[in-house]
Amino acid sequence: MxxxxxxxxxxxxxxxxxxxxxxxxxxQEIDRGEAAPAVSLPPDPAPxxxxxxxxxxxxxLQALYGIEVRxxxxxPEMGAYLxxxxxxxxxxxxxxxxxxxxxxxxxxGDTVSATVEGYVRAPEKPVRFxxxxxxxxxxxxxxxxxxxxxxxxxxxxxxFTLVALGPAVPGIYPEPATALPRPANNHLxxxxxxxxxxxxxxxxxxxxxxxxxxxPVKEPA
Numbered sequence: 001m002x003x004x005x006x007x008x009x010x011x012x013x014x015x016x017x018x019x020x021x022x023x024x025x026x027x028q029e030i031d032r033g034e035a036a037p038a039v040s041l042p043p044d045p046a047p048x049x050x051x052x053x054x055x056x057x058x059x060x061l062q063a064l065y066g067i068e069v070r071x072x073x074x075x076p077e078m079g080a081y082l083x084x085x086x087x088x089x090x091x092x093x094x095x096x097x098x099x100x101x102x103x104x105x106x107x108x109g110d111t112v113s114a115t116v117e118g119y120v121r122a123p124e125k126p127v128r129f130x131x132x133x134x135x136x137x138x139x140x141x142x143x144x145x146x147x148x149x150x151x152x153x154x155x156x157x158x159x160f161t162l163v164a165l166g167p168a169v170p171g172i173y174p175e176p177a178t179a180l181p182r183p184a185n186n187h188l189x190x191x192x193x194x195x196x197x198x199x200x201x202x203x204x205x206x207x208x209x210x211x212x213x214x215x216p217v218k219e220p221a
Contacts, residue, residue, distance in 0.1 A: 002205045006198055013194035020187035027182060034180045038117045041094070045120040045160065048180055053162065055088040057096070057114040061152040062107060063138035067131075070100060073171050077102040082174045083140075083148060085157065086116060092156050095145040097121070097163045099174030107173075118164040119180050 033048040041053040064080040079102045085093040096116055101107065124142040126133065131141040135151040149157035166176040 002201060006201055009194050009198040009201065013191050013198060016187045016191035016194060020185070020191060023183065023185045023187055027185060030180050030182055033119060041162075043091075047120055047122040047160075049120045050117070050165070050180075051120060051162065052115060052117045053086060053088065053094060054113075054115040055086040055094070057112050057116070058085045058087060058093075058152075059107070060109040060111060061085055061154075062109070063140060063148050063151060064101075064103075065097060065140045065143055065148075067141075068100060070175075072102065077104075079103055079105075080139075082107065083161075085149065085152060085154060086114065086162070092158045093149070093154060094158045095148050095161045097143065097161055097177075099164055099166075099168075099176035101173045101175070105173050116162060116164050117166070118162045118177070121161045121163050123159065123161070 030048050033050055036050055038050045038052040041051040042049075045051055061084060063083040065083055066081050067078065068080065069076055069078055079100050082098045082101045084096050084098060086096050087093045096118070098116075121143060123144045123146070125144065126142040133140045133142060133147060135147060138151050140148055140151075143161055145157045145159060145161050149155075164174075164176040165178065168175045168178055
């Protein structure tokens with residue numbers, strides 16, 4: 001039993017070290033992408049690439065992504081992220097995450113020429129026990145451009161989304177992202193925890209083995 005538990009805790013510690021290296025490389029890629037200037041959108045951009053794309057922003061086709069409470073000038077409000085397709089000449093439209101909007105805020109519905117600067121985000125898959133998408137209401141909780149485009153009546157879309165970047169002005173919606181996302185990197189503490197449990201297990205087993213192997217004390221006759 002001790003050997004099985006030791007193998008489990010040690011392997012989990014090694015796995016967390018591997019995750020630590022992976023997360024560190026990911027954060028370095030995000031830092032490089034944020035520091036680099038925006039480039040014209042390539043045909044197959046890597047995630048977190050900062051790009052610039054020009055087209056026709058279909059504000060008449062709208063969907064909402066996620067749910068989030070934010071502090072506003074009128075107090076805390078429930079909101080979501082506004083999604084619009086950006087049509088391009090000779091290329092698939094891109095679903096643009098334009099930023100957070102209060103659920104009750106009016107949203108314009110005209111088609112306008114626009115240049116959007118932001119970062120590329122890979123498709124998300126639905127979480128097994130998370131909120132379910134509602135395509136009829138155009139409410140989504142996984143940022144997957146395929147189903148989103150279908151709900152907007154588009155036959156196809158680019159296989160990624162573009163998250164708009166820009167300064168956030170209080171009271172002006174949508175509020176775009178101001179920086180690239182940085183996931184938490186707690187894997188070092190997790191690794192220390194698992195290796196600490198493995199070390200504690202060895203100490204406990206050593207104490208047990210010492211007592212078990214100690215020769216019995218003979219009682220005087």
